[in-house]
Amino acid sequence: MAGTFVxxxxxxxxxxxxxxxxxxxVLASSGGYKQKGAAxxxxxxxxxxxVDAVVDDRTDVPVPGHAD
Known part of the structure; x- marks a missing residue:
């Protein structure tokens, strides 16, 4: 099932x-917007x-199963 923006x-x-x-x-949440159109x-x-975002991992903890 697809995600939903609420x-x-x-x-x-x-x-x-x-x-x-x-x-x-909840996967992501926004800050407040004064106008609904801005939201x-x-x-x-x-x-x-x-869609094209990269992961900028600034931690020192490796993630098992993921290539660095």
Whole structure:
């Protein structure tokens, strides 16, 4: 099942979104946006950027099964 972007409005009136996996687990969350359109633009930017995003691992802990 595909992920879902869920947009909410908090008590201060700001719009926020979370990206959830098919099982409902939150994968990413945004900061607050004053306009709903700005939150939608944030979702669009995430969709475009994540496709080609690289992992910048700044830790010293190796991940078993992953080539460095």
């Amino acid at each position: 947009i909410t409005q908090d008590t201060s009136g700001e719009y926020r979104f979370v990206l959830t996996a098919g099982n409902g687990e 939608m633009n944030g979702i669009d930017a995430l969709r475009l950027t994540a």
